[in-house]
Amino acid sequence: MEYEAKAIDGEDRPQLSGPEAPSRRRRKWIIAAAVLLLLLLVAWVAFGRGDEEGAAAAGAQPAGDSQVPTVSVMVPGRESIQAVVTGTGSLAARREMPIGVAGEGGEVTRVLVEPGSWVGQGQVLASVDRSVQAQTAESLQAQVRVARADARIAQSELDRSQQLLGRGFVSQADIDRKTATRDAAQARVRVAEAQLAETQARNRRLDIRAPAAGLVLTRSVEPGQIVSSGSGTLFRMAMGGQMEMRARLSETDVARVRVGVPAEVTPVGSTATFRGEVWQVSPVIDPDTRQGTVRIALSYDPALRPGGFATARILSGARAAPLLPESAVLSDGKGNYVYVLDDKNRAQRRAVTVGQVSDAGVAIADGLSGTERVVVSAGAFLNPGQKVNPTLRKTGR
Known part of the structure; x- marks a missing residue:
C-alpha cells in the first residue's frame, strides 16, 4: 500500500489511495442515509400521534351536544307597573277673562297696565275721557243740594205750624198741607240723589276695571283710541294666574284617565317639567279625529305661556x-x-x-x-x- 503526503490546512496528512478509497466513501453514504431515515421516522411519530390525539379528542365530544343552543x-x-298615558296639546289660561267696555265708552285717556302685569280685583286697567259726564254729575249734585234745602224749609214750616196748632192760630188742614209739602220735598231729595248715583255709576263704568285678581295676558287698546261697547275685547286676563294644558288624547286613552290623577307637563323648547293634575276630562269625543281633551291644571310659572305647545305624561294608575x-x-x-x-x-x-x-x-x-x-x-x-x-x-x- 502506498501513501502520498498531501498538505491539508497547513499540515501534512496521509491520503488513502488504491482500492480502499471507494469502499470508504460508500460507508459514508450508507451512514448518512440511515440518519435521514431515523429523522423522518421521529418526525412521523411526533406529528402523526398529535393528529391522532386531536382526532380522538374531537371524537370524544358527543355530536348531539353541539347542536343544542x-x-x-x-x-x-x-x-x-305605573300606567302612563302620553299626549300633546296647547297651554292656556284655566279661566280666561275677556275684558271690554262696560259703559258707553269714549276716548281712552290712559292705559295703566301691560301684558304680564298682576292686578287686583277692581283695579283700573284703562280710563276713558269723562269731561261731559263730569259736568252732568256736578249738575245733579247741585239739584240734590236744592232739593235738600227745600226739604229743610218744608220741615221747619211744619214744625212751627204744629206749635201754633195748640194755640188755635192754625187749623189741622194747614198742618196736613204742610206735612204733604214736607213729604214732597223729601221725595224730590231722594229722586235727585238717585239720579246723581246713577250718573256716578255710569261714570265709574267709563274706567275699564279688572273683574277679578289675576294676570294680564294681552292688551289691544292704546291712549286716544275711541272705544264703545261694540269694540270687543280690550284685555285678556288669567283669573288668579292659573294655567292649564289641554292635552289631546285618543279615544282609548281618554277612557283610562280619571279626574285628580297627577300629570307632568313639559313645554316645547324647555327642559323643565311642571307638575299638575287632571281637573277635567272631556265628555265628548271629536267624531272626525276620534280624540278627546283632557285638561291639566297648573300653577303659574313664567315658562308657561298660553298658546304654547307642550307634552304631557299622565299617570293613569298602577297594576301588577x-x-x-x-x-x-x-x-x-x-x-x-x-x-x-x-x-x-x-x-x-x-x-x-x-x-x-x-x-x-x-x-x-x-x-x-x-x-x-x-x-x-x-x-x-x-x-x-x-x-x-x-x-x-x-x-x-
Missing part, C-alpha cells in the same frame, strides 16, 4: 303584571309572542298582549302569569318544540 331565560314574576326586556317579546303576522320553556327545556310559543312600554321594559297585559321561564335572548332563532340549554338570568334589569 344555549339561551338566557328568566322568571319575571309580577311587578306593580309581568315585566320583560324588549328582546324577549317577538312579533309576526300572528301578533306578539314569547318563548317559554317546558319541563323538558323545550321552547314553546306563547301569544301575549303587550301593555305599557317604558324604559324599564315591556309590561305583559295578558298571556303570562309570571311563573314561566321566558326566553329573553336568541328567541328569534328558535323554533317551537326545539330543545335548548337554559341559563337562568336574574330579574333585576
